[in-house]
Amino acid sequence: MRVRSEYIVEFSGLKNGSHSYDWTLGDAFFDGFNRDGFQQSKLQVSCRMDKDETMLVFHLSIDGVLDFDCDRCLTPFTFRLKGNKTLVFKLNGTASEEEDEDLFVLDASEYQIDMAPHLNDLVQILLPMKRLCQMNEGKPLECDPEMLAKLEAYSTSAEEPEHIDPRWEKLQQLKSDDN
Ligand SMILES: [Zn+2]
Numbered sequence: 001m002r003v004r005s006e007y008i009v010e011f012s013g014l015k016n017g018s019h020s021y022d023w024t025l026g027d028a029f030f031d032g033f034n035r036d037g038f039q040q041s042k043l044q045v046s047c048r049m050d051k052d053e054t055m056l057v058f059h060l061s062i063d064g065v066l067d068f069d070c071d072r073c074l075t076p077f078t079f080r081l082k083g084n085k086t087l088v089f090k091l092n093g094t095a096s097e098e099e100d101e102d103l104f105v106l107d108a109s110e111y112q113i114d115m116a117p118h119l120n121d122l123v124q125i126l127l128p129m130k131r132l133c134q135m136n137e138g139k140p141l142e143c144d145p146e147m148l149a150k151l152e153a154y155s156t157s158a159e160e161p162e163h164i165d166p167r168w169e170k171l172q173q174l175k176s177d178d179n
Contacts, residue, residue, distance in 0.1 A: 004029075004116060011089075012111035014051055021047040025064070025119060033120045036127055038066040043081060045119055056089040056113075062122055068131040073143040073151065077136040083126045087118060 007023060025043040043064030050057045063082045070077060086102065093105035101121075106113075133141035 007116040010112040016052050019049045038068050040067040058087040060085045070133045071131050073147040075144050077133050080137040081126050085122050
C-alpha cells in the first residue's frame, strides 16, 4: 500500500507532552482500503497525542458523513459517522510483548507511525451492519415504495422455495393430527 505522508506521525523528534493532529479522510484516503459499501466520504479526525518516555497515547475523535445505498430499497442516503478511540503505542518494546487491538508495541529502532491503517480501522468499527434509509443524517427517509415493490417482484420470482420454520411445521403437524 502507498504510504501517504500526511498520515505519518514522526514521533522520535517530538518533545514529551501533548501534540495535536487533524486529518481529513476523503474519498482518496480509502483507495487501497476496503470501502465496505460506502461511496462518498467526508470525515474529520482530530487527535491529541500524549507522549512520554514509555508510550504514545492517541486520543482519536472522528466525525463526518458517508454515502450508502439503502440495503432495502437501494436509495442513496447520508450516514453520520461519529466516535472516539484511544490507541496506545508502547515505546522501546520487544517483539515478545503482546499486542491487542488498542495496544501496539514499537521497538527502539522505530521512529514513525503510519496512522492511515489505524484511522481506517476506526472507520470500519463504526460502520453500521445494516444500512437503511431511516438512518439518513438529519431527516430519516422512508424506503422508496416503488423500488421495494419492484425488488419484491424480482426476489419472489428468483427465490428458492421458502425455508419453513420448524415450529410452524410442528404446528401444521398438530393440526393435521387433529383431523
Ligand atoms: Zn430504503
